[in-house]
Amino acid sequence: MSTTSTIDKKISELNINESSEKVIQHKKLAADRLEKARTKRDDEIQNLKDEQVLNAKKGELVQLYSNLVDDCRQYIQNFVDKQIDWTNIELAIKSDKRKKNSIANYIELPLNLKENRVNIKLKDPEENESETESENESSSDSDSESEMIQRRKVKEHTIHGVPVSIDITISSFANARYYFDLKKEAELKQTKVERGAEIAFKNAEKKIGQDLIKNLQRENGFRQKDEREKFWFEKFYWFITSEGYLCLAGRDKMQTDLIYFNYFSDDDYLVSSEIEGSLKVFVKNPFKGETIPPSTILQAGIFAMSASQAWGGKINPAAWVLNGNDVSKYNSLGILPPGEFEYSAKKDFLPPAQLVMGFGFFCLVDEESAKLHEKQRIDKENEHGVVKIYDNKKKNVNFKITNVKELSSESESVEEQKTDQNTAEVSSRGRKSKLKRAAKYANQDEEDKSLIMNVLGGKKRDEEPKQKHPQENVNIKKNDYNREQHERDVQKIIMDSEEDNSLKIFPNTMDSLVQKPTPDDNIIGLIPVFAPWSALQKCKYKAKIQPGLAKKGKSMNEIINYFTTRKMDGTKFDTDLDWPEEREILKSLKSNDLIGVFTVNKMRLILPKK
Structure with missing residues (x-):
């Protein structure tokens, strides 16, 4: 059965409307991803084929123009033997290019004498034949002016020939052999790519199909089988x-x-x-x-x-x-x-x-295994005469919450009394100065006062405090609202805590979390934890972490790779070695789902040598 038919069957099992916009959009995105994977494979193979053709042509041209290639090598070697500066060599070549039938016209600048290589242009006979045929056809037919211009451009382009890089320290035939070797390497690489491309394309098709099904399940509210319900803590x-x-x-x-x-x-x-x-x-x-x-x-x-x-x-x-x-x-x-x-x-x-911190896993066991651990815990508590009680009892919490408004109103009234006293003192101090100013400007009428105040800008100063009062009232109301809102949030938290029973049954929850499982335990999941290194010493899966510069995502990938490549005991006899079901659960975990337990962003991972 093909991958496409398998995906269609799984989509039909979801019982969703395949004609909806979201389903069509997800299918289109999956098809685009698949097409990109196919074109990427085809492009890589085609590039290798083009590379073979080009290297074969360069090798053949070097053989065809072996005398010319040797003349170019000798031309450059004469400058090098005279120990002329490389920049002066390039200047000499530029001046020789002005002469007709000079060997310098075949050499391209700049030179790469640091690696003893020079680029030269060699004319392709096949292109020259195509040019002559096109010229004969153009002489017999009446072509348009645009076609003539285009043909001239092609002539100008093909005159320069094929660029070939040669080594001036070896012969022309050795340079040709170099290109034929490159052609053989490209052929071998092509065969490898074609073999691996089919497998890679099938894997990509399978992965894209799985992602499509997951996205459709997420859109329709389906829970994945490997998704577990998280604990309250x-x-x-x-x-x-x-x-x-x-x-x-x-x-x-x-x-x-x-x-x-x-x-x-x-x-x-x-x-x-x-x-x-x-x-x-x-x-x-x-x-x-x-x-x-x-x-x-x-x-x-x-x-x-x-x-x-x-x-x-x-x-x-x-x-x-x-x-x-x-x-x-x-x-x-x-x-x-x-x-x-x-x-x-x-x-x-x-x-x-x-x-010094550490990352580790608690092993989540099934109900039957948890009952065995619960029995062992109760026996141990009875032996030592202790009982574990988890509660959230605090003194006078509810009383203080109900009286928050009264306390806030009393504090506001005290502040108002203080502000009234301060305003009375200011008004008594400023009464004498006001009387003096009134006697000084007693002869001025209202028009004179308004003109003088306009010139001095007094009205603006009088209006500014009037405009500030509403803003102050808004800020006061805003602060009061925040405090009242926080008070309501706290009351809601306390009401929810009365209905929450998770803290009381926490000992039973811990019975299902095991640091190092026994052969009798049936492991159904792994719980990630980030804790001080000394607190993880009993854990079977743990990795040491110190301050550093590595990102947490990269470090998490290294941790998972370390856990999934350790020694494994298929018999489940050695509790220090990994077991098959633990390895399967580890391989199904994703680093993005685990890094949320970290309290740090940068770290240095210390793993033991294998």
Whole structure:
């Protein structure tokens, strides 16, 4: 079955309207791509054929005019033997070109004496025969004036002959052999291209057909089989520490607020740094009343600073950490702008750390395998007498939200009282000066005052403040609207968090994510993660990343190539080696779908030698 019939069959299975404009447009684009691939192949073969004909002709002309070629070689060699400057040689050739029947008329300038080569023009006998035939026909027939002009142009063009590059250090027959060798090389290349062109064209036809089907499925809302539904935490920057703690960071300021209200509690920790661009990393603490290990806090600090200017500056700064109950979204005036927080305690700064990150994969297993990991986790928790609880409980969040307007109105009333007092003081100070000016200009009437004010431009100065008042009112309303809008957004986030149950079932979600699978696990996908290097030590798939200048797209392609070319164990016995199903999933991944986890744009990839 041909590729075209297969594509038509798959399109018919989609049950879409093939006469719609979008379907016709996609088909037209696919046909254009296929035609370009076909013409590219044909052009490449035709260029090789033309190259063979041209090299054969040049070799034959060098043989035909061997005496002339040797005379040209000897002519140039005489100048070279006399050690004349190359520019002076060219000047001498220009002067000899004025003489009739001079050997210099066959030589083209400039010379390429650096490579011992010279370009000469050799007349083609076949073209001379065609010229004589055309002259005989023109003498017998009455041609138009335009045809005569065109024939003269052809005569002038063919008089110069075929340009041929010769080596002055070898004989004319050696120069002819050089062109015949080039012809043979082009013939061999043509046979290779023709063999590979058919395979390349079939592959291109198959790829274009697959892209067409994908585009049609995307237009009609079909989900690809290899597309998986993403977890809730993948919309943020995230990673799991080496001790198993979840760390979240917002991609923008609104996401930072979303994490605070939906997933942050008083028992959790906030880690960030003073360097510009640093992330605010929220560390979830599922063990209530217990402190988090220092290594987890240090890893969160490295993750926070990876997005800052410290990464490009290649410095080792220090991060800070605060407990969740010391972090608030409100101050005395009300809710703070997006991404900003109020801290009620002193920041605890961490020791400087080297910014070394890594990219890796978590293996996603099926439900049966996840249940086995869940049973192992519960047994381990019962053995140690601990229970993991993920919540977002914070003190007085709802109370403060409902009273934001009251606090803002009180602050506005206080500001109004201050402005009234200031205006009263200004008016009392300026009363005496106004009385003096009134006595000075008491004899002037209204016409005199208006003329003087027009000359001095006083009316414009009086009108300007009147025009400024409406703009000030607009700005005040705009600021109030932004604060009210942010307040509404926060209330909506809190209402959604009450219905969101994803945080409570997060332990069950983690049971399906395995860093190094066992032979009993059935792997159905791979979850990309970008994390501090120390947090990925247990991962089967990991690559070390440091500050550098390489782009993330190129680095991701190198990572995938490294993962897909490592040693593989078909028996699934060795857990350190790659397995066949993992290799198939890796080959189906695209770099553009994976680079979103990076918090950096430039990097240096460090891969172990094979």
